[in-house]
Amino acid sequence: MIGLPPAAEWPSVRGLLADLPDEALPRAGRFLARLDPADVLAAHPATPLVSLYVTGHGTLAALRPALAVELARHGLLAGITLADFDAWVRDLADPASDLYTTLGKADGPAFALAVLDPEIVAAELPPPWRAGDAARVLDAKIELVERLAATFAATARGATLVLNTLPLPRELTAQLLDRRERAALGAAWREANARLLRLDHPEVAVVDLDPLLAEGVRARDPRQSVYAKAHLTDDLLAAYAREVAHLARQAAGPAKKVLVLDLDETVWGGVLGEVGPEGVEVAEGYRGEAFTRFQRVVRQLGSQGVLVAAVSKNDPEPVAAVLRDHPGMTLRAGDFVQVRANWRPKHDNLAELAGDLDLAADSFVFADDSPFERGLVRRELPGVAVVDLTGEPALHVAALLRDGWFDVPRLTSDDLARPARYREEDARRGFLESFDSLEGYLAELGTEVRLAPAAPAQLDRVSQITLRTNQFNLTTRRLSPAEVRDLAGDPDAWVLAISSADRFGDHGLVGAVLLRRDGAVLRVENFLLSCRVFGRGIEHAVLGAVLEHARGSAAREVRAAYRRTARNGRVAGFYPEAGFATVHADEAGAEFRHDLTRPPEPVPHIRLSADFGGQQP
Amino acid sequence: MISVEEYVALLRDELALPVTEDDLGRSLDTVDTWDSVHLLTLCTLLERQTGRPLPFARVLEAPSLAAVYELATAS
DSSP states (O other): OOSOOOGGGHHHHHHHHHTSOGGGHHHHHHHHTTSOHHHHHHHOTTOOEEEEEEEESSOOTTHHHHHHHHHHTTTOEEEEEEOOTTOHHHHHHOTTSHHHHHHHHOSSOEEEEEEOOTHHHHTTOOSSOOHHHHHHHHHHHHHHHHHHHHHHHHHSTTOEEEEEOOOOOHHHHTTOOSHHHHHHHHHHHHHHHHHHHTOOOTTEEEEOOHHHHHTTOOOOOHHHHHHHOOOSOHHHHHHHHHHHHHHHHHHHOOOOOEEEEOOBTTTBBSOHHHHOTTTSBOSSHHHHHHHHHHHHHHHHHHTTTOEEEEEEESOHHHHHHHHHHOTTOSSOGGGOSEEEEESSOHHHHHHHHHHHHTOOGGGEEEEESOHHHHHHHHHHOTTSEEEEOOSOGGGHHHHHHTTOTTOOSSOOHHHHHHHHHHHHTOOOOOOOOOOGGGHHHHHHHTEEEEEEEOOGGGHHHHHHHHHHOOSSBSSOOOOOHHHHHHHHHOTTEEEEEEEEEETTEEEEEEEEEEEEEETTEEEEEEEEEOTTTTTSSHHHHHHHHHHHHHHTSSOSEEEEEEEOOSSOGGGTTHHHHTTOEEEEEETTEEEEEEOSSSOOOOOTTEEEEEOOTTOOO | OOOHHHHHHIIIIISOOOOOGGGTTSBGGGSTTOOTHHHHHHHHHHHHHHOSOOOHHHHHTOSBHHHHHHHHHOO
């Protein structure tokens, strides 16, 4: 986000923020905090507004941008009122205070944030002080908070009071020289925090700051605290604001109920289509253990009522084989309400899954390691929450849990029974291809494809592709590195490497075309493409380039073969769809010819550069 | 070190303050959309950008953005 977005552009803000790394959010927040919610509501009256009354002990102005951006990440508009400095006791104790008046006028979810910091205790320690003094101050403060919470519950009907635990500063503990006394202070402090966490009013939520601090967020900056009375750092307030945004999202709805997982590189390591059911990484090895850890967390969520589904670009049989037979898997077919393994766009699968489960796609959270798939789902189904997984599986758990997607105020027995109920209604659907709705997205993707004779350094990778590619492999002739090198040196043969890149990055060498000159016939001996990139038109553009090249040469026709295996059924129609006529076909495969009278269909969304190395077919 | 141009860019692009170089000498309470909390954020951003500590107490007393700049660049 660069600069201040006009209020009219509010609907695009959530998507813009989704692309920003965490460290860019404070800056975006400072711009968003300057937007007047009234202007946004005037331009977009349906925008969900959450009212937040911020009060506390210290300087809390940094919460305004932090709340603005964290709520905006969830599509929520923050209506923030900042109380006078150190007004929290008066605000909460007096039923006629600004706090209760403001919350009473709120239309929609309303929160009072009473931000507590260690200074509420430290400021009241007598000089000099001992652990017993600190324990007495803590007791008195917690009793005060308990009374204020009761007043709040009785006064602000329908609103929520957000409290937080107190970080324990080393500047306090280290002032006590006696080891036992220092420990006593630590214990009394934790007991006070425990009493806060045990406050049991449905109207009260307590944000536990300990897990945020354990992530490495600094609690205080002495200079900001001493000079500006900002007793909690901007970083901690930002992390706190994220937790508040989760509470706000729960109140504003709709709730998230379904976790949809990609499989390859998300649930297990490796590309199933390349390595086969026995070859996926799970349970063993460094990466395998990381994927197992992720699977355990998914199961943990499932045990608390989250519906887990899988949507994967794979053939259904090997996916079923892994879920059923792989000894290392923690997740099994029974853990999923549906497993959709097919080759259609994921957003179509998500939409159908929503239909099958009779839930809105807005209740979905989708996790995938592929920026392509995530971008497509974000674009086609903006209501779906998208979890950005990376190539580092050890970070999958943190990414999944980052935004508390499935947090609820209280789990119900209905929540717990939900997965079993849905599994009973499981119906797996077929897998036809339809990429029509993809065209706009593909046009935006800026795919660049390079087709050129494989360089010597690429020949091993070409061999690997022939060995590992099962689905988009027209003849499944496996070639060793030596065989590929022989072909590359053959004056009548071409080993062409397919490389691709798009706005998400460079995919490197993703496929290969093997050609052979046979008199006036140009033979496509094999055509291979990694399943990570097919379905984007790359295959059609490359075949078009081969045909175009043949038309400009001495060749009279292009011949191509398809040899059927258990895994490559989906490419049986590849050549006929590209204008080839069938010469013969049977169970084992087919032979096709293209007479080169018509030019190939262009693939407008792909920028292709082709180089046949100066040889003439 | 930070140049005046970089300082103005930081105020505009990071702190979201609609100021120009001409506003630097103005008394802070006459700077459009200025809020005292901006000073805290400005301290953090300046320390991050220049890699050196700022005298907070002096910054909090600074009468203008130019005065803050002088404190950030004083040797």
